[in-house]
Amino acid sequence: MSLTNVAVNPKAGETIFSPELAARFDKLVTLYPLRRSALIPMLLYAQDEIGYLSDAAIAEIAQRLEITVLDVRNVLTYYSMLRTRPVGKFNVQVCTNISCMLRGGQELFEHCEKKLGIGHRQTTPDGLFSLEEVECIGACSWAPAAQVNYDFHENLTPETMDAILEQYRKAGQ
Amino acid sequence: MPTLVSHPDEVKIVTSRFGLGAAEIDRYIELGGYQSARQAIEKGPEWIIAEMKASNLRGRGGAGFPTGMKWSFVPKQSEKPKYILVNGDESEPGTCKDHLIFLHDPHSVIEGAIIAGLAVGAKTGFIYLRGEYRYLLTIMEKAIADAYAKGFLGKGIFGSSFDFDIISQTGAGAYEVGEESALMESLEGKRGIPRIRPPFPAVVGLYGGPTVINNAETIATVPHILRMGGEAYAKVGSERNGGTRLFCLSGHVERTGVYELPMGYNLKKMIYEVAGGIRGGRKLKAVVPGGSSTPVLLPEEIDIGMDFDQVGKAGSMLGSGGVVVLDETVCMVEFALRTIKFYQHESCGWCIPCREGTDWLKKTLTRFHAGAGEARDIDNIRYLAENMLGRTFCPLGDAAAMPTIAFVKKFRQEFEDHLDGRPCPYAKQEELVGA
Numbered sequence: 001m002s003l004t005n006v007a008v009n010p011k012a013g014e015t016i017f018s019p020e021l022a023a024r025f026d027k028l029v030t031l032y033p034l035r036r037s038a039l040i041p042m043l044l045y046a047q048d049e050i051g052y053l054s055d056a057a058i059a060e061i062a063q064r065l066e067i068t069v070l071d072v073r074n075v076l077t078y079y080s081m082l083r084t085r086p087v088g089k090f091n092v093q094v095c096t097n098i099s100c101m102l103r104g105g106q107e108l109f110e111h112c113e114k115k116l117g118i119g120h121r122q123t124t125p126d127g128l129f130s131l132e133e134v135e136c137i138g139a140c141s142w143a144p145a146a147q148v149n150y151d152f153h154e155n156l157t158p159e160t161m162d163a164i165l166e167q168y169r170k171a172g173q
Numbered sequence: 174m175p176t177l178v179s180h181p182d183e184v185k186i187v188t189s190r191f192g193l194g195a196a197e198i199d200r201y202i203e204l205g206g207y208q209s210a211r212q213a214i215e216k217g218p219e220w221i222i223a224e225m226k227a228s229n230l231r232g233r234g235g236a237g238f239p240t241g242m243k244w245s246f247v248p249k250q251s252e253k254p255k256y257i258l259v260n261g262d263e264s265e266p267g268t269c270k271d272h273l274i275f276l277h278d279p280h281s282v283i284e285g286a287i288i289a290g291l292a293v294g295a296k297t298g299f300i301y302l303r304g305e306y307r308y309l310l311t312i313m314e315k316a317i318a319d320a321y322a323k324g325f326l327g328k329g330i331f332g333s334s335f336d337f338d339i340i341s342q343t344g345a346g347a348y349e350v351g352e353e354s355a356l357m358e359s360l361e362g363k364r365g366i367p368r369i370r371p372p373f374p375a376v377v378g379l380y381g382g383p384t385v386i387n388n389a390e391t392i393a394t395v396p397h398i399l400r401m402g403g404e405a406y407a408k409v410g411s412e413r414n415g416g417t418r419l420f421c422l423s424g425h426v427e428r429t430g431v432y433e434l435p436m437g438y439n440l441k442k443m444i445y446e447v448a449g450g451i452r453g454g455r456k457l458k459a460v461v462p463g464g465s466s467t468p469v470l471l472p473e474e475i476d477i478g479m480d481f482d483q484v485g486k487a488g489s490m491l492g493s494g495g496v497v498v499l500d501e502t503v504c505m506v507e508f509a510l511r512t513i514k515f516y517q518h519e520s521c522g523w524c525i526p527c528r529e530g531t532d533w534l535k536k537t538l539t540r541f542h543a544g545a546g547e548a549r550d551i552d553n554i555r556y557l558a559e560n561m562l563g564r565t566f567c568p569l570g571d572a573a574a575m576p577t578i579a580f581v582k583k584f585r586q587e588f589e590d591h592l593d594g595r596p597c598p599y600a601k602q603e604e605l606v607g608a
Contacts (some may be wrong), residue, residue: 041343075363081348099497135264139272141269141421152175
């Protein structure tokens, strides 16, 4: 982990991101009245592309926004969706907050633990699935609900959850 | 895809275009969309604010502040640019209404933001969705691009001399960012910690400029108010509580879903008729009437009208419209614990009473629920919560304390039942380790 710009200092004009994402970032930093406002979207899009926020990604984002690496880390550690370590190809996030809890969210999470053989914030050895117990995801009237990466799945039962996981397993092979 | 529900008692205003393909701009226009924005340009800011005041629309985020009044606080002259900020960081457990608005009617949010901009003299609007709503951001971004293509956004909107731009983005997972000042911090690329007020955002807000911050449902309602007329909209609701509200029914009812009902609609009727009663014919135990931060109501307390004043009089709050229904099978200690776990997880740590209070409440409730509690813990839980009230920069501390106090006060017997040394059947002893 580097806390200064020195350790992983990208050269001007060089990028670790795809040309499409780099172009998107070029536009994002000019969009807001304040350059730094683009930080959270940039962190999300960088994470989407490389799976997590690596030292190199953090350093480049800091440079693009003309802030320090420490500034970036200070912000990213605040937000629960941002991570500095890789997760599985499919991040299964099961809500166990009150509305989901009342409709079997906790049991659903435990079912996923058994099914995938991993616990909260763990990843399967093949790197296909990660599991996370999450707070309310805004699907309370369709509980219990889960998200796999950004996709919502509602009104779940252990059986429908199994079928969904199987679909992802097939898609990931 | 979330399922849509329907009931004859509903008055569909905000939800009138749900399920009709209105995310497509041409369909939205066909259904009367963008007429209110044109009208607003023609009639000007004073007319807009007068209609908004007449509508008795009160903020749908939870605080219930009159929207027209909020807009009128923005100074007419300002050296710094003014901003409209649409709060779509819907994160209060039990609440999923903005989810449907972004999914089915994104243009109503754009049109509402344009009108708010015209009313206060802002040229830029931000639509901030919670990070989990990425698929809804995609829908929102397409709607914005389509509105630009039609000349409804950008320079000289609708062929007038007014300019209005909209920028949309998501957060990255933080309940606290739904609080207005933390939301501005997040939008400025910082940690979502609250700002001290005054100054209020209407005077010093985003980037230091006067800022109107409204919930997404509030903003989506605005075009409908101008279309119907403020007075006609007000008449749909109850006294001082204009119009309708999107109520998110969840938990142990037969027909969960988001229903649009007039303000003041009877809560008992909402549960037993609109939502079809308690699942499996079981007995009702408790109702959380407006999202997880609102004090719980007992079955004998629910014969009330659902508006800000009547629910307030009953000792709770209308909040964000998330009605969570609990049947007799629920362990209230476990429910209290799950609620406080959420607030402990989401406390930003800025104010000590909230940071420490939520943590100690979680620890105590965990121990209690595991069967290791002592009689004095019951009063201690209440004491801790009462000492958080009103002692923090933002309402998160209150949001954690208020329901906790109500759980202890109204279900004391159930807490005492946990004192026999036997843990509750739902308890998870291992939680003690992580607590």
